[in-house]
Amino acid sequence: MRFHLIPTDDSFFPLFDASAANVAACARALQALVSDLGNLPAHLGVVQACEANGDELTRTILRRLNTTFVTPFDREDIHALAEELDDVVDDMWAVAALLNVVHVDSSLPELKEQADLLVQMADETCALLSRLEAMKGVQPHLDAIDRLETEGDGLYRRALGRLFSGEYNALEVLKWKDVVEAMEAALNTLEDISNVVEAIVLKFA
16 A cells, blocks of 8 residues: 555546546447437437547546646556547547448448447446446456457457448448448457556556
């Protein structure tokens, strides 16, 4: 246990919780968009609002980091975690923006499954971040995120198999390949968040 003459600034923990909640809200908005492409503009606005909120939360965390003398864990870890939480919302916004550009009428089945996994992983990320201050009880959530990301890898390969099976014309293949790759990137970034948390806990628990 570490002792400091100057108190540790624990306000980072609620900020990380807020960032994780924003990630989960963005995942649900993207899931709704993928399932309801006919109302894409309305859903797009929600995803974009989450992306903007994520940017503001990240700025708040980094400003506090620059003015805090004693942090609850290493500065580089705080910075890395804040950036990963911001990146995953950017990844989700990239999926939504692509769907807005490619003008498709209905979703690829695997994309809907990816979106469902995204929500599950985001919920596990919220639970994981809520345990960061105590640095206890994280392993079940780390395991769940790892398992879900592995499922996502399988979905991604299945989606590519469908796209190159001859079922779709060349233009549709180009459209959908970019979208499923962007969704896979979001799933991978959620795993990156869990990796940062795991490293923090291993160092300081």
